[in-house]
Amino acid sequence: MRRGLVAAFREIDATCDAIEALKKKKYEFTVYTPTPRHEIEHAVAAPMSPVRRYTLIGGLLGVTFGYWIAVWTSEYWPLVVGGKAIASWIPYTIIGFETMVLVGALSTVAAMFINSRIPKITATVGFDPRFTHGDYGIFVEAAPERLKEAEETLRAHGAVEVRGES
Amino acid sequence: MATFAEPLRPNVASADVQLPGVRDYEQVDTEIIGTLKPTAGWFGALGVAIAMFLVGAAAWIYQIYWGLGNAGYAPPVMWGVYIITFVFWVGIGHAGTLISAILFLFRAGFRTTIYRCAEAMTVFAVMTAGLFPIIHIGRPWKFFWLIPYPNWRLIWPNFKSPLVWDVFAISTYLTVSSTFLYVGLIPDIAVLRDRETNPLRKRILAILSLGWRNSEPEWRHFMKMYLFLAAFSTPLVLSVHSVVSFDFAMALTPGWHATIFPPYFVAGAIFSGIGMVFTIIIPIRKFFKLQHYVTINHLDAAAKLALFTSMVVGCAYLIEFWVAWYSGVAAEQDYFWNRVFGEWWWAAWIMLTCNMIFPLSLFSQKLRRNPTWLFILSIFINIGMWFERFVIIVPSLSHEFEPWQWGHYVPSWVDMSILVGSFGWFFMWFLLFIKQLPVVAIAEVKEIVPPKLRSHARGHGLDPSGHHLPYGTETPGEFD
Numbered sequence: 001m002r003r004g005l006v007a008a009f010r011e012i013d014a015t016c017d018a019i020e021a022l023k024k025k026k027y028e029f030t031v032y033t034p035t036p037r038h039e040i041e042h043a044v045a046a047p048m049s050p051v052r053r054y055t056l057i058g059g060l061l062g063v064t065f066g067y068w069i070a071v072w073t074s075e076y077w078p079l080v081v082g083g084k085a086i087a088s089w090i091p092y093t094i095i096g097f098e099t100m101v102l103v104g105a106l107s108t109v110a111a112m113f114i115n116s117r118i119p120k121i122t123a124t125v126g127f128d129p130r131f132t133h134g135d136y137g138i139f140v141e142a143a144p145e146r147l148k149e150a151e152e153t154l155r156a157h158g159a160v161e162v163r164g165e166s
Numbered sequence: 167m168a169t170f171a172e173p174l175r176p177n178v179a180s181a182d183v184q185l186p187g188v189r190d191y192e193q194v195d196t197e198i199i200g201t202l203k204p205t206a207g208w209f210g211a212l213g214v215a216i217a218m219f220l221v222g223a224a225a226w227i228y229q230i231y232w233g234l235g236n237a238g239y240a241p242p243v244m245w246g247v248y249i250i251t252f253v254f255w256v257g258i259g260h261a262g263t264l265i266s267a268i269l270f271l272f273r274a275g276f277r278t279t280i281y282r283c284a285e286a287m288t289v290f291a292v293m294t295a296g297l298f299p300i301i302h303i304g305r306p307w308k309f310f311w312l313i314p315y316p317n318w319r320l321i322w323p324n325f326k327s328p329l330v331w332d333v334f335a336i337s338t339y340l341t342v343s344s345t346f347l348y349v350g351l352i353p354d355i356a357v358l359r360d361r362e363t364n365p366l367r368k369r370i371l372a373i374l375s376l377g378w379r380n381s382e383p384e385w386r387h388f389m390k391m392y393l394f395l396a397a398f399s400t401p402l403v404l405s406v407h408s409v410v411s412f413d414f415a416m417a418l419t420p421g422w423h424a425t426i427f428p429p430y431f432v433a434g435a436i437f438s439g440i441g442m443v444f445t446i447i448i449p450i451r452k453f454f455k456l457q458h459y460v461t462i463n464h465l466d467a468a469a470k471l472a473l474f475t476s477m478v479v480g481c482a483y484l485i486e487f488w489v490a491w492y493s494g495v496a497a498e499q500d501y502f503w504n505r506v507f508g509e510w511w512w513a514a515w516i517m518l519t520c521n522m523i524f525p526l527s528l529f530s531q532k533l534r535r536n537p538t539w540l541f542i543l544s545i546f547i548n549i550g551m552w553f554e555r556f557v558i559i560v561p562s563l564s565h566e567f568e569p570w571q572w573g574h575y576v577p578s579w580v581d582m583s584i585l586v587g588s589f590g591w592f593f594m595w596f597l598l599f600i601k602q603l604p605v606v607a608i609a610e611v612k613e614i615v616p617p618k619l620r621s622h623a624r625g626h627g628l629d630p631s632g633h634h635l636p637y638g639t640e641t642p643g644e645f646d
Contacts, residue, residue: 011619012618030381030382035609036386046383049390069314073322073325076320084326091325092325094331094405097401098335101338104398108398109349111391112390112391116388118378121377122377
């Protein structure tokens with residue numbers, strides 16, 4: 001059974017050093033930070049967020065829907081007003097633009113929720129309330145026999161507290 | 167060779183605005199959460215806002231019962247206080263998105279501590295604006311006819327009409343700006359959740375924070391999402407007031423039928439919104455004791471933005487006169503003469519004085535850094551921008567092409583009560599917001615506070631305990 005260790009750090013450079021050390025030893029871990037910091041991002045070196053793909057798809061679907069609803073309803077009641085074309089793409093660009101923004105923006109938010117796995121309604125393992133306050137944190141998950149080494153690594157790099165979590 | 171005098175203060179708008187009075191993350195949490203405790207003054211202000219709202223609500227009920235004839239409309243002026251106030255409130259909303267989205271994309275450091283306030287202002291202002299077309303149509307229960315929904319009569323709205331564009335623009339704007347506000351709040355709600363001691367409030371905050379934990383993957387996706395939302399909001403905010411301006415510019419009425427309207431409206435909207443930001447943020451920084459978060463430098467930088475947009479608006483006013491003269495169209499020329507020297511001279515001069523002349527005082531750095539003056543000026547800007555919309559709507563409709571058709575307009579007590587009620591409605595929501603949720607973005611303020619480092623030798627400007635040292639006078643910061 002895999003177990004975990006939660007470590008709290010006061011300093012950002014200590015956290016980054018611990019991340020580098022854990023990566024070298026091939027541990028699986030999650031980092032917590034009170035605010036997004038490039039130092040942490042560089043140390044973790046995670047792949048780029050896929051949120052942008054959802055944004056693109058959402059935006060394209062939105063603009064298509066906006067033009068479609070305007071054109072389709074105009075064709076349904078083909079009434080000539082002011083000598084203009086039945087389906088006038090210029091004014092319909094406003095509808096297309098607004099629906100692009102609406103659907104694109106909501107897809108972007110949905111992408112953040114899906115990729116961040118929120119909302120989380122279950123009790124959280126490996127988290128400490130001080131990580132939303134002023135401390136940085138690392139939650140290491142490993143087989144029981146590797147936990148001792150992980151604890152030593154975390155303490156050696158400046159963890160002020162390390163506790164077990166299962 | 168020319169020599170230049172040393173500036174009195176650093177050029178804060180071109181530098182990252184730092185917060186020398188904020189030493190670490192814990193201080194940010196403690197001080198911002200400390201502002202959430204209700205005070206007697208807050209209850210008093212909320213009571214006044216609710217009373218104003220009830221005045222407006224009573225007047226609306228009266229109007230619904232007795233009919234739209236009570237609204238002061240008299241042919242040919244069939245748009246009045248409601249449409250003026252609609253445009254006014256939509257405009258107020260624009261500065262919020264400018265500060266939260268556009269300045270985010272431009273990496274303007276001074277936005278950090280004021281954007282939450284401005285964003286909440288946007289949402290409540292657009293909520294207020296959205297009521298006015300519904301009030302104006304007289305039969306508010308039929309407003310949903312504007313929405314394209316499948317129905318058995320197979321009747322659809324006319325997508326060539328600016329009023330339908332308005333429905334799409336305003337509803338998209340309200341949805342996107344409230345989503346932007348809420349997702350920006352999630353990390354801050356998590357901070358409140360973890361500091362809360364009352365079990366019921368903790369439970370509510372836990373639900374609202376959606377289980378946010380400040381983990382690195384969450385932040386990674388969050389930052390990307392925030393960037394894209396800002397990128398969507400930027401053209402959106404420009405489109406919304408352009409669409410509102412089409413309500414006028416698509417008509418042939420003198421004074422309305424002008425290609426200058428979209429940029430003119432957008433600049434005016436941003437100008438009026440910054441005015442309202444000052445009206446709100448200056449008392450908040452004083453009563454919440456947040457002067458070391460919303461510093462004089464932040465106000466200085468925002469005042470420069472107000473000055474710039476004021477000059478754009480002023481330029482648009484003058485160009486309108488020039489275009490009327492150059493067009494050679496008698497009705498247009500007569501209308502503009504009537505606007506400034508005729509029946510509506512008083513409204514036009516209130517507009518010109520408040521929006522063009524008073525803001526020129528912001529060329530003085532001393533006045534830009536004087537919160538009392540900025541607050542007084544912001545009230546003038548609010549008044550001036552309401553009158554700008556009055557001047558656009560009423561003189562045009564009352565003075566169209568045919569002299570026999572010219573008329574007059576006097577708002578009724580119902581109009582004015584609903585106007586007062588709109589301010590009550592707006593401030594009621596805003597006051598409730600500022601005591602439930604942080605009015606300064608906790609996570610973003612932490613981003614500009616230097617993090618603690620283990621070794622003093624490795625950290626520039628940090629003391630041995632890891633706190634950052636006070637800034638020197640050469641550093642852009644708070645010096646007053």
